[in-house]
Amino acid sequence: MSDVTITGLAFRYPGTHHRVLDDLDLSVSSGERVAVLGPNGSGKTTLVLHLNGLLELQHGEIRIGNAPVDADHLREVRRRVGLVFQDADDQLFMHSVHDDVAFGPANLGIDGDERERRVADALESVGAADLGPRTPHHLSGGEKRRAALATVLAMDPDVLVLDEPTSGLDPVGRRELSELLVGLEQTQLIVTHDLPFALATCPRAVILDGGRVVADGSTRSLLADDALLATHRLELPFGYTIT
Numbered sequence: 450m451s452d453v454t455i456t457g458l459a460f461r462y463p464g465t466h467h468r469v470l471d472d473l474d475l476s477v478s479s480g481e482r483v484a485v486l487g488p489n490g491s492g493k494t495t496l497v498l499h500l501n502g503l504l505e506l507q508h509g510e511i512r513i514g515n516a517p518v519d520a521d522h523l524r525e526v527r528r529r530v531g532l533v534f535q536d537a538d539d540q541l542f543m544h545s546v547h548d549d550v551a552f553g554p555a556n557l558g559i560d561g562d563e564r565e566r567r568v569a570d571a572l573e574s575v576g577a578a579d580l581g582p583r584t585p586h587h588l589s590g591g592e593k594r595r596a597a598l599a600t601v602l603a604m605d606p607d608v609l610v611l612d613e614p615t616s617g618l619d620p621v622g623r624r625e626l627s628e629l630l631v632g633l634e635q636t637q638l639i640v641t642h643d644l645p646f647a648l649a650t651c652p653r654a655v656i657l658d659g660g661r662v663v664a665d666g667s668t669r670s671l672l673a674d675d676a677l678l679a680t681h682r683l684e685l686p687f688g689y690t691i692t
């Protein structure tokens with residue numbers, strides 16, 4: 450497993466003047482699960498897209514274990530960091546779920562029985578053993594989410610980064626996903642607006658606002674702080690209380 454260290458990360462989208470990430474520091478220990486919370490536009494997805502080099506670093510440094518995220522280490526970084534996109538359709542593009550899940554291991558040069566074992570294990574682990582032959586664009590939203598997660602797990606990453614993993618999931622699907630993630634050994638960063646899901650899944654949370662980390666602590670203590678939540682446009686579901 451790998452730790453993740455982000456130091457002084459700053460970023461503006463080309464052609465814009467606004468710093469979307471602004472001197473962001475964050476360290477996540479190996480095996481830790483951290484929820485990344487924050488209002489719309491606070492930079493969460495932009496941060497996530499940096500973690501496996503999908504956005505090119507402008508200022509600062511990111512390390513996955515001892516590998517810097519830079520042009521010279523992209524292949525290693527992408528092997529180590531599995532990114533599950535906000536929109537599952539971005540991850541599913543083959544004719545069958547099986548082929549989508551097999552695509553990553555194939556790219557790593559894994560073939561034959563070992564590749565089939567990885568596909569079967571990944572689908573099984575997300576409760577989607579029966580989805581292999583299905584056409585991805587015929588799946589329900591929740592089924593697509595599971596399939597997208599399986600495509601990443603099949604590559605056996607050290608670090609899992611999930612962007613809004615519960616969107617489109619029914620209550621049982623959310624609970625099952627939380628239990629699945631808690632059972633994985635990977636270091637995890639989970640971007641979510643689903644605060645109860647964050648509490649159930651991640652012992653630690655950070656709040657991003659204005660492109661920097663403005664709070665960092667146990668998820669329970671952050672979510673119990675009404676003033677902190679209000680300041681950063683976060684809100685627990687109506688009637689939900691932290692005990």
Ligand SMILES: Nc1ncnc2c1ncn2[C@@H]1O[C@H](COP(=O)(O)OP(=O)(O)OP(=O)(O)O)[C@@H](O)[C@H]1O
Nearest residue numbers: 462463465469487488489490491492493494495496
């Ligand atoms: N490709 C882009 N070009 C220009 N600006 C962008 C681009 N992508 C995002 N932004 C801007 O960057 C800021 C941060 O966006 P980002 O998607 O990282 O926020 P977020 O915290 O993930 O938001 P949300 O909770 O709404 O998903 C926003 O102001 C957004 O409009």
